[in-house]
Amino acid sequence: MVTEVVAMSFLGDVVGWFTTGAHWTGDSGVPNRVWEHVWISGVSVIIALLIALPLGLALGHLGRGGFLAVNVSNVGRAIPSFGLLVLSVQAFGIGSTPAYIALVALAVPPIVTNSYVGVREVDSDVREAARGMGMSGTQMLVRVETPMALPLVMAGVRTAAVQVVATATLAALVGSGGLGRYIVLGLATQDRVETFAGGILVALLAMLTEVVLGLVERRVTPSGIGDGAALPLAPAMPATFPGV
Amino acid sequence: MLVTRTVAANGPESWVWWDWVGRHGDDIAAALREHVELTAVAVGIGLAISMPLAVACYRWRRLYAPVLAVTGVIYTIPSLALFVMLIPWTGLSRTTAQIGLVGYTLLILVRNTVTGLDAVPAEVREAARGMGFSPTRQLLRVELPLAVPSIVAGVRIATVTTIGLVTVTALIGQGGLGALILDGLTRFFRTPVVVGAVLSVALALVADLALVLVQWVVTPWSRKSLR
Secondary structure, X not given: OHHHHHHHHHHHHHHHHHOOHHHHOOOOOHHHHHHHHHHHHHHHHHHHHHHHHHHHHHHHHHOOOHHHHHHHHHHHHHOOHHXXXXXXXXXXXXXXXXXXXXXXXXXXXXXXXXXXXXXXXXXXXXXXXHHHOOOOXXXXXXXXXXXXXXXXXXXXXXHHHHHHHHHHHHHHHHOOOOOHHHHHHHHHOOOHHHHHHHHHHHHHHHHHHHHHXXXXXXXXXXXXXXXXXXXXXXXXXXXXOOOO | XXXXXXXXOOOOOOOOXXXXXXXXXXXXXXXXXXXXXXXXXXXXXXXXXXXXXHHHHHHOHHHHHHHHHHHHHHHHOOHHHHHHHHHHHHOOOHHHHHHHHHHHHHHHHHXXXXXHHHOOOHHHHHHHHHOOOOHHHHHHHHHHHHHHHHHXXXXXXXXXXXXXXXXXXXXXXXXXXXXXXXXXXXXXXXXXXXXXXXXXXXXXXXXXXHHHHHHHHHOHHHOOOOO
């Protein structure tokens, strides 16, 4: 009974936090923190894409390095993102650079694996037809294999992005901005209301990322392939990560 | 300065200061033990919840979509956010860490178990019914054993994932090897960070191999098909 009352008043305090005008303006206001979080995550995922996509597609096209391409995400799963982030800081110093390095390193493996598997999954009949039409290797990669691999590539990007949004929260510990600030500061000052509010905001942003990129994924999936039914059947299970 | 650096090759500035590792063997062992305990309890409770849930989803198909949706939402919430949202209710305690860790295992375990049960060939099921097996006996003696490879695959993913997530619980005062990493961060001292991270990866690999072995032992009939 007493705990119920305490819980209710606590949630009231959290609502109070969200309705306080001061929490919506300035550098430490919610809009700016959301923007920082999205910016850090977006830049990291785009840099990771620029590295991982050509690598995964090329390996898939050549049919080489499959063991590496598939296992890089399994090994990646075993590496604690918190440890990677702190190691990056100790190697490159405090600031935003080490955070970016760690986030990119986390985002690369699922994109490499999924683009590799995506290209390998292209039917050999389709490949032969493309060759029969007189396409060169590069033309086939650009005009046939890449478009057909796109749904799986997007699944990799979604996995990577959700993980990056999650880990960008931890980056606040090492001096980076974003929504993690509320949690880190709240924990340091034992301000449970601010900590909780930060938790809600981070959870919402992660879910929004998942939903939006899921819609993009569906958009690039040609009708007929179906509701991701092809995914679990992939010889190498596409990488999935929880928010870490 | 430069000379002392080169002469004192291994010291507090090194990535791994072996002298420190030697002097803190007990602390490191304790952190490792706590890490293993947090992981084992999380995966154990996760299994205890997921198994009945998966069987229910298999029997009553309409349950499956909502169960996947709820466990999927939990899975998507970043771990630090989930842990801090539990603090008002369970405090900065081991319970908080454990609840969060269990939450992350559910999606993988339920999905893999249902997938494994679905893959049982219809002929096998019919044969069991023809032999007069009751539905419960059929489930326990035929369907679940045949789903073991898929279930173990889920346990492997859940275990490796949990081992990584445990490090984050250092921020709510738990953490096992994560506490070493946090300690190294606050003191800007590399050795505990390297030790914590490397042992965490090593633990994940060892646990994964151990589970492969478990599967080999409990499914004698599928040994030939194992690579």
